[in-house]
Amino acid sequence: MTVKELMQRVGMTQTGRALAYIKDGLEEMNMIAETHVTMDRINISENQRFYDLPNDMIKVIDVRCKNHGNAADEYRSIPRTINPPSTEDADGI
Amino acid sequence: MASSKYYAYYVRGRKIALIQHDYTLGSGQTLSQPGLNAVGARGDVLWKSPTESITEGLEIEYAYSPKYSITTAATTQVNKFYINGWTVIDGYLTFLRSHSASVPNWDASPYSAVGDDEHIVVRGSSRWSGLHKVKAGGTDGTLQTYTKVHQSVAVVSGSSNIDITAEEDTGSDGIADRSRIAANNSSNIWLNNIFSTGDYIFVSGSEQAVNNGFWKISDVQADSSNEIDSGIYVKNRYYCYDTANTLTTEGEDTIPDTYATYDESVTIYKAYRDFCYLISDIDTLNDEADVIDLPDYLAKALVYYVKAQVAEDRADLEQKEYNMREFKRLLEKNESAKIWGARRIGSDETAIR
Numbered sequence: 112m113t114v115k116e117l118m119q120r121v122g123m124t125q126t127g128r129a130l131a132y133i134k135d136g137l138e139e140m141n142m143i144a145e146t147h148v149t150m151d152r153i154n155i156s157e158n159q160r161f162y163d164l165p166n167d168m169i170k171v172i173d174v175r176c177k178n179h180g181n182a183a184d185e186y187r188s189i190p191r192t193i194n195p196p197s198t199e200d201a202d203g204i
Numbered sequence: 205m206a207s208s209k210y211y212a213y214y215v216r217g218r219k220i221a222l223i224q225h226d227y228t229l230g231s232g233q234t235l236s237q238p239g240l241n242a243v244g245a246r247g248d249v250l251w252k253s254p255t256e257s258i259t260e261g262l263e264i265e266y267a268y269s270p271k272y273s274i275t276t277a278a279t280t281q282v283n284k285f286y287i288n289g290w291t292v293i294d295g296y297l298t299f300l301r302s303h304s305a306s307v308p309n310w311d312a313s314p315y316s317a318v319g320d321d322e323h324i325v326v327r328g329s330s331r332w333s334g335l336h337k338v339k340a341g342g343t344d345g346t347l348q349t350y351t352k353v354h355q356s357v358a359v360v361s362g363s364s365n366i367d368i369t370a371e372e373d374t375g376s377d378g379i380a381d382r383s384r385i386a387a388n389n390s391s392n393i394w395l396n397n398i399f400s401t402g403d404y405i406f407v408s409g410s411e412q413a414v415n416n417g418f419w420k421i422s423d424v425q426a427d428s429s430n431e432i433d434s435g436i437y438v439k440n441r442y443y444c445y446d447t448a449n450t451l452t453t454e455g456e457d458t459i460p461d462t463y464a465t466y467d468e469s470v471t472i473y474k475a476y477r478d479f480c481y482l483i484s485d486i487d488t489l490n491d492e493a494d495v496i497d498l499p500d501y502l503a504k505a506l507v508y509y510v511k512a513q514v515a516e517d518r519a520d521l522e523q524k525e526y527n528m529r530e531f532k533r534l535l536e537k538n539e540s541a542k543i544w545g546a547r548r549i550g551s552d553e554t555a556i557r
Contacts, residue, residue, distance in 0.1 A: 112503035115492040121510045126492055129510065133496065134489065136509035136531075137269040143532065144539045145267035146502060151333050154479065155261035159330075160253035161219040162262060166326075166334025173265040174220065176211040177258055186263045189211040196223060196251040 141169045148172060212251070222262060223251045259453075260328065270497040272323060272335055276485040280451045283317050286444040286481045287347070288418045288454065290332065291406060291473040293359070296339060297332065297351040299482065300406045300475055302417035302443045304455060307408060310341025318347065318484045328480035335486070344408035344416065344471075347482075358398050358474040365391040366472075367432070368407075368415050370464040382422055383462040385472070386435025396424040396434045399474065405438070406475040412463035418442045418475060438462075442477060454479040505534035 118129045140146055151165050155176075164171070175186040210225040254261075278284040287299045301308050301315075308315050318324060320340050326332050336349040360366075365388040371380035385407070387393035399405060403421045410416050422439035441457040489496070496503055512527035 112496050112498070112500065112506075113492065114489070114494050114496060117496065117503070117507055117510065118492065120507045121514060123510070123514065130489060132510045132513045133506065134269065134271055135513070136506045137271060137496075137498075139509060139531075140498075140502065140505065140535060141267040141269055144535050146498060147270045148265065148267050150263055150265040151327055152260035153262045153264070153328060153330050153333075155222065155254045155256075155258040156330070157255065157257045158253050160221050160223065161216070162222060163329075163331040163333075164215075164218050164220055165264065165266060165268075166332065166336075167268045167271075168264070168266040168334075169269055170267040171215075171264065172267060174213050175263040175265070176209070176222075177261045177263070178206045178209050179211050180208060182206055182208045184206055189213055192212045192214045192223070192251075195214050195216075195221060 138169055145170065145172065211254075220262075220264070222254055224254045226250055226252050226255055270489075272325065272486050272488045273497055274325065274483055274485065275487045278483045280481075281314050281446065283484045284481055285315060285318065285484075286451065286454070286479065288442050288444060288479060289404060289406075289475045289477040291346075291359075291475045292353045292355060292357040293346065293348055293473070295352055297336065297349045297353045298473075299326075299347040299349070300418060300473075301345050301347070302406070302441070303446055304441075304443045304457065305417075305461070306413035307345030307416045308446070309343045310345070310347050311343055315341065318482070322484060323486040323488050324349075324482045324484050325486055326480060326482045329478050330480075331476075331478060333480070335488070336482075342408075345406070346408065360387075360393055360395065360398060360472040362387065362391075362393070362409075362468055362470045362472070364467045364469050365393065366468045366470050367435075367466045368410060368412075368462055368464065368468060368470070371460045371462050380459050380461070382437040382439050383460045384425075384435050384437050386425070386433070387431045388467065389430050389432050391431050393431055394434045395431075395436045395472075396427065399436050399472075400424065404442075404475040404477045405436075406473045407470055408473075409470040410465055410468055412465050415462050415465060415470070418477070420477075442479075499538075501534065501538055505531050505538070508534065 123129045153162055173188055176189050177186055179187040179189050212223050214221050276283055287301045290299050318338055318341055320338055323337050325335055336351050339348040339350050341347050367386055369384040371383045373380050399421055401421055401423055405419050407416050419438035420440040421436050423437040425435050428434045439460050443455045445451050445455055508527045508531040512524045515523035
């Protein structure tokens with residue numbers, strides 16, 4: 112479906128407003144049920160604990176690390192901790 | 205061969221915190237594989253930030269909104285370009301690319317494939333993965349975007365008053381180990397106060413191409429009453445390959461190679477090293493002719509969503525609620541339509557049969 116077809120179904124004439132609502136709708140849709148999934152690989156840096164989540168991310172589906180629980184360079188899901196470690200680390204956290 | 209590791213994560217704000225279990229205690233005792241309950245008052249000393257750097261070590265799978273699509277297959281040095289890091293210019297996020305002895309011109313082929321006012325998608329960045337719009341590609345290796353960064357980043361703009369020395373061999377072992385950058389006296393530019401050891405900088409505007417690029421500060425001079433004696437030393441140079449078949453790796457030159465130039469009008473940006481890549485040829489959702497990247501059934505759900513928003517603008521809350529209900533109903537029907545047959549739970553390999 113094109114943007115124009117959607118505007119006709121809704122009865123809208125303002126393209127900018129329609130595009131804004133469509134983008135909102137696409138986000139809402141992915142929040143409820145994932146329609147588009149991708150993955151990104153980030154370099155792990157020694158002593159760096161925090162990594163920004165991708166700018167276009169709406170919902171995390173899985174977090175994997177290379178060589179987690181294996182030595183075959185496989186990416187495996189890593190567990191989420193409930194409590195962060197209380198000891199301070201190199202990056203001051 | 206790589207060794208087995210054990211990671212865990214938690215989320216804080218928009219960041220993911222990655223921790224690694226360090227098996228070795230101070231006494232040198234090596235522990236067996238830990239359980240998650242080791243993250244507690246007694247076990248937390250074993251959990252640390254990652255103990256080593258791993259290229260592409262963290263993989264995040266996530267749902268995103270299809271506001272853009274990549275229309276052409278990503279080919280390195282055609283529509284996919286690696287970058288060494290980023291800085292902030294005039295408040296805007298700016299990506300930086302360096303070569304082994306120069307910096308690229310984003311207005312010349314093949315880099316001109318990334319045009320001004322076009323969208324790009326960044327992948328593999330520890331901070332900026334996602335969609336950005338290019339403001340201007342420079343001839344000095346900088347690619348400025350429209351992404352605002354609420355962060356102050358040091359920059360020094362020389363005006364015929366920055367000196368760059370040729371590489372020095374301080375150990376007299378035949379191997380150069382540093383080059384010095386300092387400002388002329390009376391310039392009131394004290395580089396040793398602006399930058400610190402370990403910082404990354406991006407130098408642009410030197411008349412000698414080899415001086416420009418992405419450097420790491422190896423040392424700073426002690427405070428002095430003269431600007432010329434209050435400079436910084438650079439050693440390691442980080443760069444992207446542009447011709448070799450190692451295009452996907454970052455080059456690191458640990459032997460500095462610079463050319464002595466005096467009274468230069470160079471610009472020195474504090475930079476952040478973040479080797480990643482960007483893709484051009486992005487089609488964004490921005491006009492009536494664009495196709496919404498959704499299956500037909502979900503496109504109908506989207507119609508209900510837009511109707512709900514329009515009704516809300518009219519303060520017609522009854523219509524808004526009706527349309528939102530239909531939107532969610534179609535989404536749920538779409539989800540359940542993917543499930544076929546009886547649902548069974550597979551027994552674990554250790555289960556009693």
